[in-house]
Amino acid sequence: MRFALDDQPVDYLDGDSIAVAVVRAGQHPQHGGALCLAGDCGNCSADVAGVPFTRTCLTPARPGLRVRRHPAVGGPPLRLDPPKNPVASPAQTSVQVHRRHVDIAVIGAGRSGTAAAASARAAGHDVMVLDSESGFEVVGVYPGPIVVVRTPEHMLHVHAHEVVIATGAADVHPVCEGNMLRGIVTWGAADILRERSVDLGRTVTVDLTELARFDGIDGQVTAVVFTDGRSTPCDTAIVTSATRAPRDLLARMVSDPGVSVVGPAAERYDLPPCPTDGIVCPCSKVTVGDLQMVWDKGFTHLELVKRAALCGTGTCQGGVCMPHLRAFVTEKSGAPAAPFTGRPASRQLTIAEAAADVFLDPFRRTALHDEHLKLGAQMDRFGGWWRPWNYGDFMREYWAVREGVSLGDVSTLGKMIVSGPDVVEALERLYPTTIADIRPGRSRYVLLLNERGHLIDDGMVCRESDDRFVLTFTSGGASFAEAWVRDWIETWGLNVRIMDRTISLGAINVTGPLAGELLRRVGVPESPKFLQHRHADVAGVACHIMRLSFTGEASFELHHPVAHSAELWQTLMLAGRDLNITPHGLQALFALRLEKGHVIVGMDTELDTTPRRINMDWAVKMDKPDFIGRTALARTADLPDHRRLFGLTMDGPAPTEGAPIYVGDRIVGHVASAFMSPTVGKAIMLGWQKHSPWVDTVTVDGRTAHVTDTPFYDPQGARARI
Amino acid sequence: MIRRVPVRASERLYGLRVVATPEALDHARFAGSAGSAGSAGSAGEVTVLRIASDEVLALGAVDADVADPHAIVELETGFVGWHLTAAEFVSNVERHIEWLLPTHRPALAQGLIAGLPLKLWFDDDHDHDHDHDHDHDYVLVIASSGLAHEVVERLGVPA
């Protein structure tokens, strides 16, 4: 059976790892360096089947496998012609995640692990033992604790109450002149090779403390030179050591009360002799001379040596070099040097393995999604939802609202029912507006402020009865607002029931001068008056009709059980066909509301927008005893203020939203929203001036713009009331 | 109303959503469309899911008797469900769950699965006298209808 190493066939025996087969073939998986064959060093890693940095000692040989050595200098190439992403989501890659819940996970099936597992089982615990020998390669231990494991078939996430790290200790590699030659193995590796009946030729065994250097020809070791000057020829040099290196990377990586370390992994071993020559960190190709040089330059702290020389920052995370680095620093500084922090991951995983079965934030669709697609809508994501941006021609949609009748899908609005004996008290505290005097059947526009008096959302409060209200919030702010309302009411200990209706109700905005006519046609002879609301059947669907106006025209929001959205929409579209009914998307809506000067929270407002900064002091009743933000507003009311949102108009096309606003050559603010309004005949804008004194004439886009009162369109609001 | 036959495709779930004091919900009674009344948890046609201490989703219910004058009782159509056999549940859903599932039946579990907020209803198998050819457990996977397409994509269940 054969696989390919750098396109040359390599024979292997059943049960060989790639590394073993390569050594059997008289070669080296890299260009040299001592091998441990235990997964502790980076000296055997290679590109296996297109994945560089695969540890060949842990990868079984398979027929036809393509193995490539990394280049001697520089890293393996980044593939510039990546495979086309064959899947729609990383979750559907071949890597799957399996999960297990256990009482105790023991990492390592050596003597200490086996003992720990046995005693835990005896105590009646559900125990899982994880060892790479049996195909469970532990990649990391994270707070939880959660143990991330790679198996030949999939990734395994083990959720354990306790984790016992029993990973044992590793052979210490030789650091001396010639240590990057081929033919050098650790004691443990020699054992494995012999067991696999690999012919090692002439061998010499040398203890670390007696090793002076390796001699070699053409990159292959030919002799071991001892500290006493002896030189013994060999084909394979076997390095032994009384001291070992605890495999404690997993333990240094996490601190969690549920994680403990036992056995040799927890032991303190003597450090090897301070290295004097050779490559100390094969992963990062750092020599002992490098360590000496940075030390001499004043980098006299283990971390500084590590960072300056890059020693220990390679693929084995110090597996080879840590004991030698510590020995070096200890000798130079005269004080024992503690190991550096371990950082995940311990056995490297690919990004695909980390991404396995991971799903990002979902995108929500309204119940009208398919209707929009049928109508040719260009959809866009806004506030976590898919929404129609336009249906091909947003100006046509704009005119339908201004002159005829149009539908808008506002199902994404936050909606909430609150009821209870303390409900008025709760709302009085939540909102800066007076709530108590809203009569049943009436509604009021409200701002939502935080403790700093800054605007976080807006919406409507509709009173249904003495002790029951329906609240709405913006689409983007809905989930935050729900948590906000619940948290505050709970904090105050008020007796209020709260039911979020955002996902339960669809909502269609019927808007335009002919909106009332359309409603008559679908069974609502008497539509509610401006800022009134009521429950009624519309085309057989139970609706809560709220009359308000964001577009500037008569507008009726039909809130209804979401299961009936599509049928209601279709009925309305059909009933309005001869009225040239045209649905509108967000693009038209943004233009329509801008003509009315209505702000969109988050788009026109900023982190520190107080009501007065957007000229909405009228929505704040400072004479109320308390509401969220009142203290802050009372404090800041008398401070000098430099920030104000103004209506602006100018000739010519609308500037790009975000354009800077100048006074002379000084930037004083920016255009928050802009639209070339056909009804006004000018470019209209909402724009910030953030430096007082505010002025009436500014420059935008190289043109002169004038501060103008808002609304730009129908200032008396007559059209919303017809 | 809950279908007892495992169906592969999703269906919209109809019922009542009720918010009331926990004590009132403990003793609430729900009536299904057929008019058969039952108490919480064991109603004939009504499946009562206690989704919070102060909130119930009563699938199949058309009427509720709740001793709280301020209770909010609303028609709920915002959820869709998939009835999965135990085997389908294991192959499509369970793998994605990071938390421990309840072992008793019936049981409601709620949480993120494959990044989606889902509810799972594990029915008990003892009162399936009207079932035809099987008596194994089924699991009702519930999602808000706005996320149904994501459930289909992520869990590989039919639309």
Add this chain to the structure above:
Amino acid sequence: MNEFVETLLELTWHEPKSSYDVVIVGGGGHGLATAYYLATRHGITNVAVVEADYIGSGNSGRNTTIIRANYGIPESIRFYRHSQKLYSDLEQETGCWVMHATKGLIWLAHTETAMRAERARVLLNTACDAQTVLITPTEVKQLCPQIDLSGGGRYPVLGASHHLPASTARHDRVVWAYAQGAMQRGVHVLQNTQVTGLLRDGDRVVGVRTSNGDIAAGTVMSAVGGDVSQLAAHAGLRLPVRTHPLQAFVTNGYGQGFGPIISDTELLCYISQTARGQMLIGHEYDRESSFSLQSSFQFLQANAAKMSYLLPFVRDLKILRQWTGRCDVSADFSPIMGFTGVDGFVISTGWGTWGFKAIPAGGEQMAELIATGTTPELIQPFALSRFAADHAMADQGSTGTR
């Protein structure tokens, strides 16, 4: 011998004294740069930088090194643009190779709203001398051939803004460059010395209490990164700052092949290739505030997934190392620099997840403030007093993308 080692300059350590004109708490980039500019620009060298651990052990040695100026408000753009320019000259000025490399930064947009924000950014950046242009998906592909413009079918690229002067530098080397420059001129850097309290004379701060004894100071400056709340509390200050963990990870080193810095305004993650060939991936800070330095698996999972959507080639790369820093995030996501209202105590904080790029300008301006006793114009907008005045320097659009 490797070039990384050969090119290092020398650090000259001094025996500590009991009194200095200026004591700077925190041997991160900001503390050391302030000392450097005090020495080089103002001739003030009777200065100690007191560091609890080793220099650069905080965020300055843990960050993803993005140096950009494409912010969302003029005050920020001007400040960071100035810093960017100081960075360009840093190697020449200090003689230290900090591996400064100009790469350009591409901010991807996937929605109309995101495009709107990028259009606005381009206009404002251009107006403030920070070169940024709007580019089409085709241009994105030209600059970054590895990108999947369909975003794995989920995050299609509608366009991007391209901030041309964006660069990176080796974080440790920036720290050392400033340390060396300062130490050579006589500034004392005291490692393994934790400040445990402030010495007061009435309302005035007159020194620091440390794990190695008291040190008197004419002025004490706090530059302690994520630990700022504790230190400021000793001066009786409650700052509008919260500490949040910020995580990042790198892959192994591969051959060079990825030119720009790619950042995603929706997924709030970014990627670049380091001088050692590693792919370096970062993200917005953890939502929950905490002082923990533990890395989470959820972070690795989410970002591995995000990158797989945008750059499918990363899927076969091996993850080398994941780590966490503690970030001082202010209430308006902008830094807080200058006087505190407490005599003898000045502060440089709120560097959050974006303060590496600010090290030169932050240090230079704070040095001027300390030396002259007045706040330089460039940093006046970032005074602590802005919070009481309710004039936030809010630049929400720029968080999450370093």
